[in-house]
C-alpha cells in the first residue's frame with residue numbers, strides 16, 4: 076500500500092475508522108508521517124481530512140483502528156493528552172476567545188507565573204517573540220482578539236501551535252484565509268521545523284502550495300484512502316483526478332457586457348481602517364479586491380453594508396445622485412446589497428440549527444404564508460435544491476450545520492446569500508475552505524449571476540482566484556485604494572506592488 | 584398539518600420529528616408518573632380531590648408565565664420581574680374595580696396593558712443600552728413590587744364575587760383558567776415552531792450577530808418577547824385575582840424562580856437557542872405535583888424546599904442523559 080518507507084514512520088495510523096450517524100467519515104484508513112517530512116492530506120470537502128487530523132490530535136476518538144507513535148501504542152483521549160505527547164494542531168475553524176488578549180490566547184494553558192500570579196510582562200514578551208517569528212510585527216500581544224480579522228486570527232492560532240515543542244504538527248487548512256505574504260512566513264517556519272525533524276501533516280485545497288512544499292501526498296475520497304505518493308512522482312492532474320475522480324473543466328472566460336453603475340462609493344472613511352476609498356461597481360461585472368492582510372478590504376465592505384459605522388463618505392446606488400443612508404445591514408439588504416462575511420462561524424452561520432433554517436434565514440418571509448407561517452415543506456425544497464446545486468455533502472437538509480465539514484459550511488453561507496437574491500453581492504473570501512472541484516462550480520454560479528445583471532464584489536486572499544474570475548481588480552494597501560486594473564492589464568507583480576505601496580510609503 | 588405535496592425530503596422529516604418528539608416528552612411524562620407513584624405509595628390519600636384541586640388551581644397561572652419564560656430563555660435572556668409584574672397588574676385590577684368601579688372587561692384590559700407595558704420597558708431598556716436582561720428585570724422586580732405596594736397601600740384589596748366568576752366557571756369540566764392555559768400553550772408552541780417570529784427567536788438566541796448580519800433586526804424580536812412575557816404575567820394576574828377574589832400586594836412573590844425552574848426542567852437551555860413550550864408545560868406540572876404531593880404526605884416546609892431543590896437538579900441531570908441518548912440515535916456527535 077505505502078511504497079518505499081525508508082525512514083521509520085514517527086506516527087502510524089492503521090485501519091482507522093470513524094463513523095458518524097449516516098456517514099462514514101473515515102473507513103479503514105492507513106496513514107503515516109515520518110520525522111522531518113511534510114505529508115500533505117488532500118481530498119474534496121467532507122472527504123475526512125479534518126476528522127483524521129482531529130483523531131491524531133486527540134479531539135475525536137476513532138471507532139476502531141490503532142495508532143503508533145514512536146513505535147508505541149498511542150490513543151490520546153483529549154487534546155491536552157496529545158499535546159503532552161508532542162502533538163500540536165491548528166484546527167480548521169478559529170477557536171480563539173475573543174475577549175481575551177492575543178498573548179492570553181497563545182499561552183492559554185501555560186501562562187507564565189511569578190509566584191501564584193500571572194506575569195503579564197513575561198507573557199507579552201514571549202508572545203511578542205512568537206509573533207515576530209511569523210512576521211506579525213503589527214499585532215500587539217496586549218490587544219483583544221475580537222478586533223482582528225480572520226487572517227490575523229489564523230496567524231495567531233499558528234503562532235500558538237508553533238510556540239509549543241512538538242514532534243508532530245498538524246495544520247488543517249492554515250492558509251485558507253492567508254495572503255501570500257503570511258503564507259511565505261509560515262513556509263519559512265515549516266522549513267525550520269522540518270530541519271528539527273518535526274513531522275508535519277498539512278491539509279490544503281491550494282494545489283500550488285502542495286506542489287511546492289509537500290514531500291508526500293495522501294489522497295482521501297469519501298472517507299476512503301485512495302493513494303499515497305511521494306510528491307515528486309505525481310503531477311497535479313493526477314492528484315486532482317484521484318481527488319474528484321474526473322477531470323476538471325477549463326474555466327471559461329466570460330464575455331462581459333458591462334451594464335450601468337450599481338454601486339458608487341465616494342471617499343468612504345472608517346477611522347484607523349479605511350482611508351478615503353472610492354470605487355464604482357457596474358451591473359454585470361465582478362470586481363475583485365486584492366490586498367494584504369489588514370489592508371482594510373473587509374472593513375470597507377462592512378461599512379458599505381452598514382455592519383460598521385463609517386466616519387465619512389457617500390454611497391450611491393443604481394445610478395441615483397442622492398446618497399443612501401445605510402445604517403444597518405437591514406437597510407443594506409432592503410436596498411439589495413448582500414454581504415457574505417469572512418468569518419462563517421461567528422458571523423455567518425447558526426451552527427446548532429439545520430441547513431434548512433440557515434439557508435432561508437435571509438428571506439424567511441418568502442417561504443411563509445402571509446409572511447408569518449413558515450411552510451416547512453417549501454423551505455425544505457429550497458434547501459434541498461441548494462444543497463444539490465452546490466453539492467453540499469450532508470445527510471439531508473435537516474442536519475445541523477455544525478456537523479458539516481468546513482468547506483460544506485462555507486457552501487451553506489453562499490447558498491444563504493444567493494437565496495436572498497440581492498442585486499449587489501459582496502463576497503468576502505467566498506471560497507475559503509472550498510475544494511477545487513466545488514470552487515469551479517461556484518465560479519460558474521458567479522458567472523451565471525453576472526450574466527443575469529448582478530453586480531458582484533469578491534474579496535479574496537487568493538490572487539490566482541481573483542485573476543481568474545474578476546473583470547476588474549482593485550487593490551488596497553493600508554486602508555487606501557492604490558490601484559485598479561482591467562482584465563488583461565494586470566500582472567501578479569503589478570498587483571503585489573500596489574498592495575505594498577502604502578506600507579513602503581509609510582516606512583520612508 | 585402540511586399535506587400539500589411533501590415530497591422527497593418532506594416525509595422523512597416529519598417522521599423523524601415525530602420520533603424525536605415522542606422521545607422528548609417521554610422522559611418528562613416518566614418523571615411525572617414516577618412522582619405520582621411514589622406519593623401514592625407513601626400516602627394513598629394522595630389520590631384525592633384535594634390534591635387534584637391543588638394542582639389544578641396552582642398550575643394555570645404558572646403555565647401561562649412559563650410560556651413567556653420559555654421564549655425569554657430561548658433568546659438567551661431571563662426575566663426576574665414576572666412575579667412583581669403579576670403583583671402589580673393584580674393590584675391595578677383590584678384598585679380599578681373597587682375604587683373606580685369600572686366594568687370588569689375594561690378593568691381587565693387595563694391590567695393586561697399595564698403588564699405588557701412593564702415588559703415593553705424591560706425590552707426597550709435592555710435593547711437600547713445593550714444591558715443584560717438579568718439586571719434590567721432585577722430592577723423591574725423592585726420597581727413593580729414597590730408600585731404594587733403604593734397602589735394598594737400594602738393592604739389586600741377585596742373585590743368580591745363578580746371577578747370570581749372567571750375562575751369558577753367550568754366548561755366541559757375544565758375551569759376557564761385551565762382552558763386559557765392550554766390554549767396559550769398550544770398557540771405558544773405554534774408561534775415558536777411554525778412562525779417567522781419563532782424562528783427569529785431561536786436564531787437570536789443562537790447567534791445574535793449573525794442575525795443582524797443576515798439583514799434581520801434582532802431588536803424588535805427581543806422587545807417583542809419581553810412584551811409578551813409582561814402581557815402573559817398580567818393574564819396570570821387576572822386568573823390569580825379571580826381565584827382569590829382579591830388582590831394581595833405580595834402576590835407572585837418568588838414566582839420567577841419557580842417558573843424558571845419549571846422551564847429548565849422542561850429542557851429549555853439557559854444558554855439560549857433551544858426550548859419547547861410544551862415541555863415547559865410538563866415542567867410546571869412536575870413541580871406542581873411535587874408540591875401537592877409533599878403537602879399530602881405532610882412534610883414540613885423546610886423539608887419541602889429541600890426536596891424540591893433536589894428534584895430540580897435531578898430533573899436537569901436526567902435531561903442531560905436524555906439529550907445524550909437523543910444525540911446517539913438522532914445523530915449529533917460533538918465530542
Ligand SMILES: Nc1ncnc2c1ncn2[C@@H]1O[C@H](COP(=O)(O)OP(=O)(O)OP(=O)(O)O)[C@@H](O)[C@H]1O
Pocket residue numbers: 095096098099100118119120121122123124125126127167468469477478479480481482483508510915916917
Ligand atoms: N460532529 C459530526 N457529526 C456528524 N458528522 C460529522 C461530524 N464531523 C464530521 N462529520 C462528517 O464527516 C465527514 C468528514 O468531515 P471532515 O470535516 O473530516 O471533512 P474534510 O475533509 O475536513 O472537509 P473540508 O475540506 O470541507 O474541511 C463529513 O461528511 C461530515 O459531515
Ligand SMILES: [Mg+2]
Pocket residue numbers: 124125126167247480481482
Ligand atoms: Mg476540514
